[in-house]
Amino acid sequence: MFLNISKPPNFVDLMIEQSKKILVTGGASGIGAAICRRMSDRDSHFLVHTRANKAGLEKTIRDIERNGGRGNAEFADLAVKGEARLLIQRAIDVLGGLDVLVANAGYALKTPITEISDEDFETAHVTIARSFFELATAAVPHLEKSNCGRIVGISAFGPHVWRTKVTPFAATAAAKASMEITAKALALQLAPSGITVNLIAPGFVRKDQKAHVAISPEILNKLVAEVPMGRVAEPEEIASAVAFCASSEASYITGQVIHVNGGLV
Template identity: 90%
Template sequence: MIKRVKKILITGGASGIGAAICRRMSNRDSLFLVHTRANKAGLEKTIRDIEKNGGRADAEFADLAVKGAARLLIQRAIEFLGGLDVLVANAGYALNTPITDVSDEDFETAHATIARSFFELATAAIPHLEKSNCGRIVGVSAFGPHVWRTNVTPFAATAAAKASMEITAKALALQLAPSGITVNLIAPGFVRKDQKAHVAISPETLDKLIAEVPMGRVAEPEEIASAVAFCASNEASYITGQIIHVNGGLV
């Protein structure tokens, strides 16, 4: 059985993959600070689920596209958690627009929300993770930087931001390896969303996307959460600098 960590900060934890990660990693020995930008109802449900599993949690609202907001989130986490064992960077920005139609503002927002916030979170967390005996940074990337198809519109701006996040993670993994802190990314394929469904994808496009998956289906959020939980565990102590693809066989 995977031994779960205790003091956890997760961004984007109010729904979908983030909420599933909280459910998967919560137990009576876990303490969470769960972030969302504005989904109060979703965050409250996530916290109830954590508590149902025996864990404890508090909520924090922040727009990570704002410069410095991610660093402040780390400060808030340390105040509540009293330390940090695991940082899970899951906040995203889904923009299903052809790259030539992406505005400067949207491109910058995607980069700020995904790539810059990951850099701010990770670098601010390092001094605290160094005090843990199981320091883990786990980011949720995407298939976008790796898998391209001509018959569907890619999330180009999102993919560009995720690619920057991946390079940052590899650089951090290399530098932090001597300290024992690991840095890994999970790259999901298409994942089933909550009841709002794929708000950035039409049903017709979603059917085309599923047809591209060798397993013939989208992933459940829990399948992504299991990969995140493993990378955050003691069992993954010799795995760092890796991008683990959980995508049903997309190549």
């Protein structure tokens, strides 16, 4: 007896995928910029967001164009209520639709939990968890019109790895945990439509050169010593996982947190 296996909703063969309309938040540097480079080609059109990094954003747009794609820039403070929803509308206006939402904007706070102010704790949550909720829920009606709707968020190792020698980033980890639960709820609800929702949880990632000013070689070596593979990740390694989740090759993967962390368990 043979089963009649049909293709899932919104499935498009990898070789015939149409041009992609992509929104990337936090795309001016680091992981976000690497995502734009990795996913840009002649069939891609990006709206790339940053809060204030104008120089970095301009470089990312140039990299997209160098790869044959098209790129537009947008500035917004996603910690301000409603700005994330406005960003989605801006993406629709500029791109003419939306196929892929990559939520990468973050907020890293190393302060020990007993020393975090109410304001900083709230800032972490509105920048990470609430902005993801606003972005994703506002994007859904537009992703439903796509033939390959994807939501990919950048989480972190923080909600999963707790060691005395690893900086916990407590407020950030709490906000990322909330983001992960929101993603799972979305994945469950959107699964029948073929829209997938997944998160990438990086470990320690090499930062842009300027970002290393506050990290001494000694501290960096201590961090690397905690990673079983003995090194930090390159931003491009995180970007490759995002590109996979955004492709039709990942059409049967949803509601997952994919760890790209060199073996941190």
